[in-house]
Amino acid sequence: MEQKKRYAYLDSLKTAAIFCVCLYHFPWTAPQNYSDPLTVSLMAGRFLRGINSICVPLFLMVNGALLLNARFDARKHAGRTLRLAAGVYIWYLLTQFIVHGVQSGAGYLTEHARGIFYSALYLYEYDGVTLSHLWFVQMLAALYLLVPLIRAVMDSENREIQKGAVFCALVLFFFTFVVHDFEQVQSILPGLQHLDLSGIGLFQPMQGRYGAMLLYFVLGGLLHRNRDKIVQIRWMVLAAVFVCGAAGLFVEWLAVTKRTEMIYDIVYNGYNCVPTLMMAAAVFISAAKLNRETRLTRLVGRNTLAIYYLHWILGLTVLPAFSLPGSILLNIIKAAALVIVCTLAGEGLRRVPVLRFLI
Numbered sequence: 043m044e045q046k047k048r049y050a051y052l053d054s055l056k057t058a059a060i061f062c063v064c065l066y067h068f069p070w071t072a073p074q075n076y077s078d079p080l081t082v083s084l085m086a087g088r089f090l091r092g093i094n095s096i097c098v099p100l101f102l103m104v105n106g107a108l109l110l111n112a113r114f115d116a117r118k119h120a121g122r123t124l125r126l127a128a129g130v131y132i133w134y135l136l137t138q139f140i141v142h143g144v145q146s147g148a149g150y151l152t153e154h155a156r157g158i159f160y161s162a163l164y165l166y167e168y169d170g171v172t173l174s175h176l177w178f179v180q181m182l183a184a185l186y187l188l189v190p191l192i193r194a195v196m197d198s199e200n201r202e203i204q205k206g207a208v209f210c211a212l213v214l215f216f217f218t219f220v221v222h223d224f225e226q227v228q229s230i231l232p233g234l235q236h237l238d239l240s241g242i243g244l245f246q247p248m249q250g251r252y253g254a255m256l257l258y259f260v261l262g263g264l265l266h267r268n269r270d271k272i273v274q275i276r277w278m279v280l281a282a283v284f285v286c287g288a289a290g291l292f293v294e295w296l297a298v299t300k301r302t303e304m305i306y307d308i309v310y311n312g313y314n315c316v317p318t319l320m321m322a323a324a325v326f327i328s329a330a331k332l333n334r335e336t337r338l339t340r341l342v343g344r345n346t347l348a349i350y351y352l353h354w355i356l357g358l359t360v361l362p363a364f365s366l367p368g369s370i371l372l373n374i375i376k377a378a379a380l381v382i383v384c385t386l387a388g389e390g391l392r393r394v395p396v397l398r399f400l401i
Contacts, residue, residue: 050340052107052329053339056339056346060342060353062097064353065373068380085296095313099313108266110192110196110260111266119186129179130180130183132400134165136355138162138171139155141358142168144359145359185252185255214247217245218314221246223315225239227293230297261319265326265327265330266330273333280331283324284321284324284328287320291321294317347401356384
């Protein structure tokens with residue numbers, strides 16, 4: 043009973059994360075082009091949309107909570123990592139064949155099967171069907187390779203190792219979050235508009251978003267390990283942190299949008315922003331305080347990887363058949379429907395001998 047109660051909030055977090063993913067990837071919204079001045083309705087919609095940036099961070103934090111605290115079995119972990127990597131290739135092929143089959147018919151598949159197989163070998167886009175969402179699973183598999191090392195550091199009682207780990211975390215935080223945020227908003231800071239920080243990036247130990255993802259992963263493990271302490275944080279403090287994070291992320295979106303004169307994607311580009319880190323941490327701790335479990339969150343929680351693969355297929359084949367006006371409410375309903383349908387499909391796939399090991 044204790045173990046079930048301990049993990050209940052992690053299923054809630056996975057449910058929230060996959061809902062945000064479905065909300066973000068295939069939105070039913072009207073076309074949004076840059077206009078100056080920006081309209082109130084567009085900015086309000088983008089403010090709400092920006093909150094979706096917590097989706098991937100929450101997934102990483104939940105994975106960190108699970109993998110960095112459970113008993114470590116090297117053999118099982120190696121198998122889990124290989125299955126995750128193999129899933130990328132198998133789901134690439136399944137998605138390409140299903141989407142091209144629906145869009146172009148069986149004749150197209152017969153003619154282009156060889157090309158699709160070759161594209162799967164190097165994981166590149168084939169004939170307009172992108173599988174850009176697979177970056178998440180590839181990144182997760184890469185982090186899994188580091189789990190033995192991270193566990194050794196986190197479980198060590200050596201003070202010098204602990205100090206070294208804190209130093210490394212602060213370095214990653216500075217380069218992947220602080221420098222990135224400054225570059226985002228420097229255009230609206232008096233006297234700093236022309237400051238070029240690109241040279242500093244040469245010192246960054248982990249390029250791109252992987253450093254930020256590693257920090258989310260470790261943060262989830264640490265918060266879960268200290269859940270008895272974090273649940274003591276007051277609700278007002280968590281609400282304030284979340285609201286400040288959402289407001290800060292909106293400021294970054296507005297700054298970049300005005301600088302580039304393009305509607306900036308603050309969700310994907312907001313993963314390594316301090317405001318997103320604030321929101322994700324607030325949501326994680328809030329879920330730990332509630333620690334509620336329902337049959338729905340438990341069911342969705344164990345099928346999140348299947349939902350992640352399947353929602354992309356439905357988004358490219360089924361959703362285009364619907365012609366509906368842009369609406370925040372309709373987008374929420376669509377996301378909820380995707381989660382439910384893909385959850386049920388995931389339960390079905392668990393009965394398929396090969397695929398059940400890949401979700």
